[in-house]
Amino acid sequence: xxxxxxxxxxxxxxxxxxxxxxxxxxxxxxxxxxxxxxxxxxxxxxxxxxxxxxxxxxxxxxxxxxxxxxxxxxxxxxxxxxxxxxxxxxxxxxxxxxxxxxxxxxxxxxxxxxxxxxxxxxxxxxxxxx
Amino acid sequence: xxxxxxxxxxxxxxxxxxxxxxxxxxxxxxxxxxxxxxxxxxxxxxxxxxxxxxxxxxxxxxxxxxxxxxxxxxxxxxxxxxxxxxxxxxxxxxxxxxxxxxxxxxxxxxxxxxxxxxxxxxxxxxxxxxxxxxxxxxxxxxxxxxxxxxxxxxxxxxxxxxxxxxxxxxxxxxxxxxxxxxxxxxxxxxxxxxxxxxxxxxxxxxxxxxxxxxxxxxxxxxxxxxxxxxxxxxxxxxxxxxxxxxxxx
Numbered sequence: 001x002x003x004x005x006x007x008x009x010x011x012x013x014x015x016x017x018x019x020x021x022x023x024x025x026x027x028x029x030x031x032x033x034x035x036x037x038x039x040x041x042x043x044x045x046x047x048x049x050x051x052x053x054x055x056x057x058x059x060x061x062x063x064x065x066x067x068x069x070x071x072x073x074x075x076x077x078x079x080x081x082x083x084x085x086x087x088x089x090x091x092x093x094x095x096x097x098x099x100x101x102x103x104x105x106x107x108x109x110x111x112x113x114x115x116x117x118x119x120x121x122x123x124x125x126x127x128x129x130x
Numbered sequence: 131x132x133x134x135x136x137x138x139x140x141x142x143x144x145x146x147x148x149x150x151x152x153x154x155x156x157x158x159x160x161x162x163x164x165x166x167x168x169x170x171x172x173x174x175x176x177x178x179x180x181x182x183x184x185x186x187x188x189x190x191x192x193x194x195x196x197x198x199x200x201x202x203x204x205x206x207x208x209x210x211x212x213x214x215x216x217x218x219x220x221x222x223x224x225x226x227x228x229x230x231x232x233x234x235x236x237x238x239x240x241x242x243x244x245x246x247x248x249x250x251x252x253x254x255x256x257x258x259x260x261x262x263x264x265x266x267x268x269x270x271x272x273x274x275x276x277x278x279x280x281x282x283x284x285x286x287x288x289x290x291x292x293x294x295x296x297x298x299x300x301x302x303x304x305x306x307x308x309x310x311x312x313x314x315x316x317x318x319x320x321x322x323x324x325x326x327x328x329x330x331x332x333x334x335x336x337x338x339x340x341x342x343x344x345x346x347x348x349x350x351x352x353x354x355x356x357x358x359x360x361x362x363x364x365x366x367x368x369x370x371x372x373x374x375x376x377x378x379x
Binding site for chain 1 (some may be wrong): 307348353361377
């Protein structure tokens with residue numbers, strides 16, 4: 001398992017960022033940074049050698065779906081694994097995220113086991129060692 | 131209304147004066163003055179017509195503003211305010227459940243924590259005696275047995291406490307979910323305030339500053355609330371997985 005992977009956790013609620021960060025730490029990851037919306041996250045991603053993006057959808061400023069599209073449109077970030085972690089539960093939204101190139105979609109409220117399972121699945125699909 | 135009547139009376143007197151002047155010019159067979167007076171009369175007529183069109187336009191504008199405000203207020207009162215109430219009830223439920231879940235986990239953690247403490251208290255005197263060389267061989271063997279049992283139990287109890295602490299952490303996710311719902315209700319209250327201010331302005335014949343809200347871009351609508359329709363939604367993670375597997379993800 002590669003515990004050196006660098007994560008960016010994007011959510012406008014600091015409580016949720018803390019929860020995700022703690023779950024990742026319990027899974028053994030220690031390189032975790034945070035951003036409170038897409039607008040803050042994008043320059044961090046462009047500058048920061050991140051290996052994985054976990055983002056909310058509903059945020060002021062730049063929403064998660066727009067961040068996902070911006071990542072996919074950016075040559076240097078296009079292949080970054082993106083997991084959406086959101087309360088947005090409409091079928092058309094999930095399809096929209098899939099079409100925009102999301103690698104995983106976890107609905108809030110979630111369990112630590114679900115988050116781990118989805119991360120592992122993405123690592124496996126992309127041939128990464130998580 | 132009295133203002134309108136007064137302005138009509140003024141315009142009628144303008145017609146009276148100009149017609150009298152026209153007739154006088156005709157009677158005097160003063161062609162130049164007659165033609166000039168005819169032009170003046172036509173200009174007065176045009177002015178009156180424009181004024182009426184202006185009043186009509188203002189009337190339509192007011193009616194449209196009233197219609198916009200009325201339609202929005204109706205929508206707010208019939209659907210969005212009742213929905214907001216249901217949403218806030220859901221927030222109450224979320225916060226109640228999260229608080230109980232947290233307290234349950236804390237209470238459940240007392241048992242293994244207490245068990246570790248009792249185990250320590252049980253082995254500590256013998257442990258102390260052994261360190262001070264006061265235990266017989268028989269007592270030393272018994273202590274080793276006690277220590278093995280204690281360590282195994284402590285390991286299990288610590289695992290239980292750790293799992294409960296993780297659950298406590300995740301239970302705090304309610305703050306995000308309820309926060310999103312409360313934020314949407316706050317936006318609704320802002321809009322109601324504007325709509326009410328618009329109605330007050332209309333009733334006083336003042337200009338209306340009410341503007342319809344722009345819909346949220348990219349359709350983010352926050353957490354699903356039972357009883358509040360927000361489009362066709364999935365029931366949980368299993369349905370998300372099913373939907374995504376159908377899309378080869």
